Amino acid sequence: MRRSDAALVLADGSVFEGEAIGAEPDGDVASGEVVFNTVLTGYQEVITDPSYAGQIITFTNPHIGNYGVNQTDFEARRPFCRGIVVRDVSRRPSNRRATAGLEDLLRAYGIPGITGIDTRRLTRLIRETGALPGSFGTADEATLLAAARAEPGTDGIDLVAQVTTGEPYTVGAEGEFRVVAYDFGIKRTTLRRLAGFGSVEVVPANTAAADVLARRPDGVFLSNGPGDPASVPYAVEAIEALLGEVPIFGICLGHQLLGRALGAKTVKLPFGHHGGNHPVQDRRSGRIDITSQNHNFAVDADTLPTGVELTHVNLNDGVCEGLAVDDVRAFSVQHHPEAGPGPHDSEYLFALFATAMIPQAERGTG
Numbered sequence: 001m002r003r004s005d006a007a008l009v010l011a012d013g014s015v016f017e018g019e020a021i022g023a024e025p026d027g028d029v030a031s032g033e034v035v036f037n038t039v040l041t042g043y044q045e046v047i048t049d050p051s052y053a054g055q056i057i058t059f060t061n062p063h064i065g066n067y068g069v070n071q072t073d074f075e076a077r078r079p080f081c082r083g084i085v086v087r088d089v090s091r092r093p094s095n096r097r098a099t100a101g102l103e104d105l106l107r108a109y110g111i112p113g114i115t116g117i118d119t120r121r122l123t124r125l126i127r128e129t130g131a132l133p134g135s136f137g138t139a140d141e142a143t144l145l146a147a148a149r150a151e152p153g154t155d156g157i158d159l160v161a162q163v164t165t166g167e168p169y170t171v172g173a174e175g176e177f178r179v180v181a182y183d184f185g186i187k188r189t190t191l192r193r194l195a196g197f198g199s200v201e202v203v204p205a206n207t208a209a210a211d212v213l214a215r216r217p218d219g220v221f222l223s224n225g226p227g228d229p230a231s232v233p234y235a236v237e238a239i240e241a242l243l244g245e246v247p248i249f250g251i252c253l254g255h256q257l258l259g260r261a262l263g264a265k266t267v268k269l270p271f272g273h274h275g276g277n278h279p280v281q282d283r284r285s286g287r288i289d290i291t292s293q294n295h296n297f298a299v300d301a302d303t304l305p306t307g308v309e310l311t312h313v314n315l316n317d318g319v320c321e322g323l324a325v326d327d328v329r330a331f332s333v334q335h336h337p338e339a340g341p342g343p344h345d346s347e348y349l350f351a352l353f354a355t356a357m358i359p360q361a362e363r364g365t366g
């Protein structure tokens with residue numbers, strides 16, 4: 001079947017020609033903040049990661065879709081991204097686990113895409129100018145440019161409200177620990193890791209601290225999620241009230257929200273970190289992990305208050321990758337230790353969370 005001609009137009013006027021794939025966007029136009037991801041595999045997990053709400057994902061790997069998709073590798077109930085951009089999409093996947101092709105997933109969940117794009121040129125442009133609003137589809141270039149320039153991006157917008165669960169639910173079974181996990185855009189792989197500790201009650205992002213403490217958790221997990229942490233003040237307020245009451249472990253957006261709750265500021269990076277190959281150093285041990293990352297905002301290390309330790313740094317650009325306040329048993333990392341997709345180097349952080357949840361008397365420190 002012949003594909004329709006399409007184009008991607010960025011807010012700065014740059015034009016990239018290609019062909020339409022996936023679902024047909026409303027009004028022949030799909031808009032969002034254009035970012036790039038450098039993973040070589042794991043495209044299904046990337047597309048279904050709720051952290052991409054409001055964004056159009058450009059894959060730097062030139063061939064996408066070759067092993068198809070399946071029901072096991074979904075990271076959320078549906079994709080929340082605005083669309084995908086690829087150099088070449090496979091028409092016929094070949095893998096024993098595949099139950100459908102990538103385009104089948106896109107059409108089933110209303111996600112438009114564009115293929116045939118010079119993704120190397122697009123990636124270089126984003127690296128030089130930063131993430132840009134963009135628009136793609138089969139509409140004319142003038143319409144696409146107007147849509148791109150009208151796109152607000154992710155600054156100052158509460159995207160968490162679009163992806164969080166509407167009601168609490170529980171995964172796992174009774175075990176050593178009871179964990180309450182804030183759903184800011186939580187991934188299923190993360191839940192599987194946490195369920196290894198026992199029962200995990202997932203709560204909406206706007207759940208008050210008093211409601212969390214009433215559930216008598218041994219620990220609280222702050223999940224990944226999309227967008228600007230400054231636009232989620234209700235979560236920061238809840239975290240402030242939880243500090244010192246219960247052990248806390250945060251990742252990605254949860255890390256940024258914990259940072260703000262501790263008094264630090266957050267900043268937007270030029271083009272963010274999106275990929276599965278970011279080197280991160282643990283400053284306490286000197287250990288270097290290769291990590292999976294997906295974020296446009298970061299904690300400003302220069303604003304960390306006294307008593308908050310900078311524990312991890314990104315070796316590519318020096319960005320804050322982790323912080324800790326041992327006195328209140330709270331710590332967080334910017335990367336994704338659940339490795340869905342990505343390397344497993346930092347899985348040990350879940351074990352550190354388990355240790356934090358052991359009462360001090362049992363650890364021999366009380």
